[in-house]
Amino acid sequence: MEQINKEKIHKYWGVHAGELSKLSEQAILVKDITNEKYVLKRKTDIQAARNEHAILQYLQDFDISVPTPMLSKKNTYIIDDEGRYFSLYTYLPGRVFSAREMIENPLVPQHFGRTLAMFHHLLSDHPLISQFPTRDVYQSVYHFARKAMDKVESRSDRLEKIYQELESEFQLKVKNLPKQIIHRDAHLSNFIYREKDLLGVIDFELAEVNVRIFDLCYCATSVLNEVFHDKQLSTEWFIFVEKLIDSYHQKNPLSKLEYDAIWYVMLAIQSIFMAYFAQIPHLFDHNQAMFLWLFDRKELLKGSVKHAK
Structure with a gap:
């Protein structure tokens, strides 16, 4: 994934990124200077991204733990960065079963x-x-x-x-x-x-x-x-x-x-x-x-x- 640099992460979401590491082709783990973690995702389908956010909000109403999309400084959940679209989410710590x-x-x-x-x-x-x-x-x-x-x-x-x-x-x-x-x-x-x-x-x-x-x-x-x-x-x-x-x-x-x-x-x-x-x-x-x-x-x-x- 073409990364957004630390300066842009701060520009869009106000997060002071200290470390970026690749999770997948479309996702990056972001650690801020206080070691708080977020997940930055590249979006290729805007409607799919909106649908995902609708599901996440819906499930949160039932107290289901899901990643929370972060509202940007532009008051949007999806950022347009020169034709590339991104969303930032809270990180869920834990493990996966093999x-x-x-x-x-x-x-x-x-x-x-x-x-x-x-x-x-x-x-x-x-x-x-x-x-x-x-x-x-x-x-x-x-x-x-x-x-x-x-x-x-x-x-x-x-x-x-x-x-x-x-x-x-x-x-x-x-x-x-x-x-x-x-x-x-x-x-x-x-x-x-x-x-x-x-x-x-x-x-x-x-x-x-x-x-x-x-x-x-x-x-x-x-x-x-x-x-x-x-x-x-x-x-x-x-x-x-x-x-x-x-x-x-x-x-x-x-x-x-x-x-x-x-x-x-x-x-x-x-x-x-x-x-x-x-x-x-x-x-x-x-x-x-x-x-x-x-x-x-x-x-x-x-x-x-x-x-x-």
Whole structure:
């Protein structure tokens, strides 16, 4: 990310920055001269930034710990710095759980399931739902991902056969799933804990209206992604999925339609990742291998979630 220098941080927000360190391509950790911490984020989509700020404000009204956007000296939450857009947030201290902890500690997936259930319950009544983009899982797979993979040289011959065989069944399974505002990036690193208690949730930039089990499936596949090449942990992943879904269901009941669609939505998420990494061969190959692995283990997955009903 092209950085805003310390002088501009002070100019825009009045923060005397003492140290800047990169967190990601779009985020910088800012420490001021008193060691107070903030997160500076580059914004590429202004409406998405406004939507995120609306969610953060909404959740704060329910005493949910989320990063607070800092009001600038210009009385705005988004700064235009010569055509580059930035927001500054309070920093949530704490830790994130590793994928290994998610699988080996049975309490951790229960924390995550309850957390997602709580957030979905709150966001289901969000008054500004109409301003969020709406996505269709079927369209994302068959009218975006599938086409984006057409020219990938390492694409398996099995993929096209699978997409052809599954299309009608897939469309039927996801067609009537409940939709609402979801986080859309329910990755481990976006859930901050203090000890074993939830401290807060971050990074709502991708929030959208989609099927609510997308977040559950995204969380599950993000854990699988981290342990995929560990035979023991990838086998135990099915137990983790059961605990994750069961704990969600206890707080925010899932319908039979949603249970039946979990495998399909996981395949959809892997398809989206394959499309996203179509130009990066090793990442495409990794996500393709995960897609085929999940496809071949449909019955194992069904067996792991049926007891959660």
